[in-house]
Amino acid sequence: MGKPVLxxxxxEWCGPCHQQSPIIDELRKRMGDRVEIRKxxxxxxxxxxxxxxxxxxxxxxxxxxxxxxxxxxxxxxGVQDLATLESILKPLVEK
Numbered sequence: 070m071g072k073p074v075l076x077x078x079x080x081e082w083c084g085p086c087h088q089q090s091p092i093i094d095e096l097r098k099r100m101g102d103r104v105e106i107r108k109x110x111x112x113x114x115x116x117x118x119x120x121x122x123x124x125x126x127x128x129x130x131x132x133x134x135x136x137x138x139x140x141x142x143x144x145x146x147g148v149q150d151l152a153t154l155e156s157i158l159k160p161l162v163e164k
Contacts, residue, residue, distance in 0.1 A: 071138050073161040074105045075154070078121065078132045080112025089131045089148045096154050103162040137161050 077093050079086035090108075097106050111118045111127060121127060125134050125144065133145040135157060143157055 072103055072105055073135055073137045073142065073158055074107065075158065076125075076134045076136070077106065077108045078111045078125070078127055078130055078134070079108060080110060080130045082112055083130045085148050086131045089133075092149070092151050092154070095151055096158075099151075099155065100158060100162070104158055135161075 075093075075096070077089065079089065093106060093108070096104075100106075109118075109121060111121060111130060125132070125141075129146050131146075131148060133143075133149055133154070135142045135145075142161065145153075
């Protein structure tokens, strides 16, 4: 089984996204390579961001999507704390 993927959908102009960013950085330090973390700037209009917006029904930023083996495990809207993210991800890496 593959490792979980956390996608952080953000925009440079988004204040709460700037609050989320150091939390994601700390999560990366704690989880290491057991979790793949992708930061995706959806504040720029492009074909790629439109595809993400449709696929994940993105309406607000920040939005975090956690997938495992190609399946969505959780979608979280708004700033999430480190403990919440760890509590979701740790069981996924222990399987």
